Amino acid sequence: MQHDLIAQARTWLAEDPDPETRDELAALIEAGATQELAVRFAGTLQFGTAGLRGELGAGPMRMNRSVVIRAAAGLAAYLKAQGQDGGLVVIGYDARYKSADFAHDTAAVMTGAGLRAAVLPRPLPTPVLAYAIRHLGAVAGVEVTASHNPPRDNGYKVYLGDGSQIVPPADGEIAAAIAAVGPLADVVRPEDGWEVLGEDVLDAYLARTDAVLSAGSPRTARTVYTAMHGVGASVLTAAFERAGFPAPVLVAEQAEPDPAFPTVAFPNPEEPGAMDLAFATARRAAPDLIIANDPDADRCAVAVPDPAADGGWRMLRGDEVGALLAARLVERGASGVFAESIVSSSLLGRIAEKAGLGYEETLTGFKWIARVDGLRYGYEEALGYCVDPEGVRDKDGITAALLVAELASVLKERGRTLLDLLDDLALAHGLHATDQLSVRVEDLTVIADAMARLREQPPTALAGLAVTSAEDLTRGTDRLPPTDGLRYHLEGARVIVRPSGTEPKLKCYLEVVVPVADAAGLPAARARGAELLAAIKRDLAAAAGI
Numbered sequence: 001m002q003h004d005l006i007a008q009a010r011t012w013l014a015e016d017p018d019p020e021t022r023d024e025l026a027a028l029i030e031a032g033a034t035q036e037l038a039v040r041f042a043g044t045l046q047f048g049t050a051g052l053r054g055e056l057g058a059g060p061m062r063m064n065r066s067v068v069i070r071a072a073a074g075l076a077a078y079l080k081a082q083g084q085d086g087g088l089v090v091i092g093y094d095a096r097y098k099s100a101d102f103a104h105d106t107a108a109v110m111t112g113a114g115l116r117a118a119v120l121p122r123p124l125p126t127p128v129l130a131y132a133i134r135h136l137g138a139v140a141g142v143e144v145t146a147s148h149n150p151p152r153d154n155g156y157k158v159y160l161g162d163g164s165q166i167v168p169p170a171d172g173e174i175a176a177a178i179a180a181v182g183p184l185a186d187v188v189r190p191e192d193g194w195e196v197l198g199e200d201v202l203d204a205y206l207a208r209t210d211a212v213l214s215a216g217s218p219r220t221a222r223t224v225y226t227a228m229h230g231v232g233a234s235v236l237t238a239a240f241e242r243a244g245f246p247a248p249v250l251v252a253e254q255a256e257p258d259p260a261f262p263t264v265a266f267p268n269p270e271e272p273g274a275m276d277l278a279f280a281t282a283r284r285a286a287p288d289l290i291i292a293n294d295p296d297a298d299r300c301a302v303a304v305p306d307p308a309a310d311g312g313w314r315m316l317r318g319d320e321v322g323a324l325l326a327a328r329l330v331e332r333g334a335s336g337v338f339a340e341s342i343v344s345s346s347l348l349g350r351i352a353e354k355a356g357l358g359y360e361e362t363l364t365g366f367k368w369i370a371r372v373d374g375l376r377y378g379y380e381e382a383l384g385y386c387v388d389p390e391g392v393r394d395k396d397g398i399t400a401a402l403l404v405a406e407l408a409s410v411l412k413e414r415g416r417t418l419l420d421l422l423d424d425l426a427l428a429h430g431l432h433a434t435d436q437l438s439v440r441v442e443d444l445t446v447i448a449d450a451m452a453r454l455r456e457q458p459p460t461a462l463a464g465l466a467v468t469s470a471e472d473l474t475r476g477t478d479r480l481p482p483t484d485g486l487r488y489h490l491e492g493a494r495v496i497v498r499p500s501g502t503e504p505k506l507k508c509y510l511e512v513v514v515p516v517a518d519a520a521g522l523p524a525a526r527a528r529g530a531e532l533l534a535a536i537k538r539d540l541a542a543a544a545g546i
Contacts, residue, residue, distance in 0.1 A: 006029060006034075006037070013029070016058065017065050017184070040061050041059055044067075047074070050365075051158045052071055056098060056153065065098070069187055075178075076109055080115070081177070087116065088116045088137065089106075089142065090117075090118050090133050091119045093119075093123055095123040095230065112189050116195075118138075119197065120201065121197050121198060132205070133163045134391075134393070139160070144157075147294060148228075148299070150261075150266060164370040165365070211390075220246070221287075221289060221409040221412060222287040224251065225250055225251065225292070226278045226293070227251075227256075227257075227293055228261075229256070229267055229295060237250075239401075267294065269293075270382070275315060289404070299384050300383055300385060302321050321404065323348060324418055328406070330357070334377065337352075337372055339360040341363065341381070345381065350430075404418075431513065432513050438506070439546050444504060450545055458470050458486075458488075462488070462539045465536075467490055468489050472486060484498060512536070514528050
């Protein structure tokens with residue numbers, strides 16, 4: 001067994017084109033580090049609907065140039081089998097470790113396979129890549145990013161020609177094509193032959209961002225902005241300048257791309273501590289709101305002044321921002337369909353219904369939301385918003401930030417705030433309070449065990465609320481394809497439990513709806529909502545054994 005493992009590692013080593021991972025693997029072989037080698041050669045990093053994502057390092061269970069070259073070769077084979085020989089593939093990348101190398105390798109493989117390849121001019125936000133696919137008439141796109149994952153990770157996200165991320169069956173067919181790739185020496189990789197796009201593709205994206213704003217709307221909101229060490233700052237500030245907003249005050253320590261993400265434990269605005277520097281900057285600058293992007297700038301987080309909050313600033317939940325943007329679009333007379341993932345707040349459905357708009361629920365992920373027929377607006381609670389589906393059929397943290405800033409400006413002119421508008425929505429539709437129980441694990445069997453336990457012994461009540469229906473989403477529903485998840489409807493509440501598709505986490509999404517008669521009843525409704533969410537979280541953790 002040990003001999004086979006060493007032999008397997010030596011075979012991989014002989015093919016590895018990257019001196020850095022070659023040295024790393026050679027050292028592990030030399031040291032006889034069989035435990036570590038066993039982990040790295042336990043299989044291959046699986047290509048799924050999120051593409052590839054994993055820790056950087058040598059071996060088939062890590063993200064590295066060998067894995068990326070195979071992925072690119074498989075994608076090229078799939079595209080040619082679909083009759084797209086000679087078609088254009090656009091490649092974007094963020095500022096993480098190895099991102100530029102992975103983009104270069106992908107361009108070389110596409111060119112060698114007889115496709116045309118074009119690489120974005122520099123590390124840019126993911127939505128610029130999603131835009132460029134449609135703008136340039138490409139047959140596919142690749143974004144090299146691990147979004148808000150830890151510094152040691154990278155990833156590989158695939159889009160097809162409609163500008164949306166892949167969904168089944170395409171993901172399975174691409175995975176099969178990757179598995180069929182032979183020796184790396186047989187993958188043709190020329191030294192040149194692809195195009196490096198100019199800044200005009202970014203200019204076209206920026207020109208399109210104007211489409212999300214109303215002509216002549218106020219543009220007075222003052223913002224503090226953090227790029228979270230990612231690639232968003234130059235693009236967001238350019239978009240704000242074009243639109244005529246005051247220049248955002250940048251969180252200086254996090255403004256420049258840095259793959260080490262030195263000031264945060266996890267470069268995700270939702271994680272504890274990630275926004276501390278932004279709050280500190282805001283206390284000095286006294287803006288109207290804080291806006292944060294994640295490292296690839298496809299997500300947008302918002303914080304607002306709140307004297308009742310610790311430090312005077314309150315982070316809005318993704319569901320709150322989702323409802324605020326929907327309300328703004330309704331006020332502007334939007335038509336079409338509003339869509340969200342099943343784990344997002346049911347408030348969006350109530351807003352759409354009252355406005356006479358279409359409404360759809362999808363599985364988690366913008367790969368599903370972006371495919372809704374007639375989509376006008378889509379969001380999911382994990383800070384993802386699609387406010388211009390004709391331009392970017394994916395979440396876009398730049399255009400979402402513009403629309404939030406416009407809404408804050410409109411309200412400011414009326415002597416009101418985003419919190420006031422949230423109160424209006426609670427009075428119109430009931431207080432929709434949401435929270436999440438999220439458990440990060442080292443051992444993935446913890447997640448599998450929790451899901452099995454809930455399936456074998458489903459809870460009959462949570463927080464004293466009776467479970468009125470329970471669905472195992474692996475069977476699918478009349479409106480949803482199968483997915484690994486459980487959904488419980490309670491009297492005045494809803495709970496969804498699912499493993500994360502991109503991180504080693506079990507995620508439980510909780511929502512309670514508390515009726516509110518008048519403005520005087522809002523504080524009591526909020527207290528009741530918080531109390532119920534805390535009790536559901538406690539009872540669900542016990543039921544799942546986590």
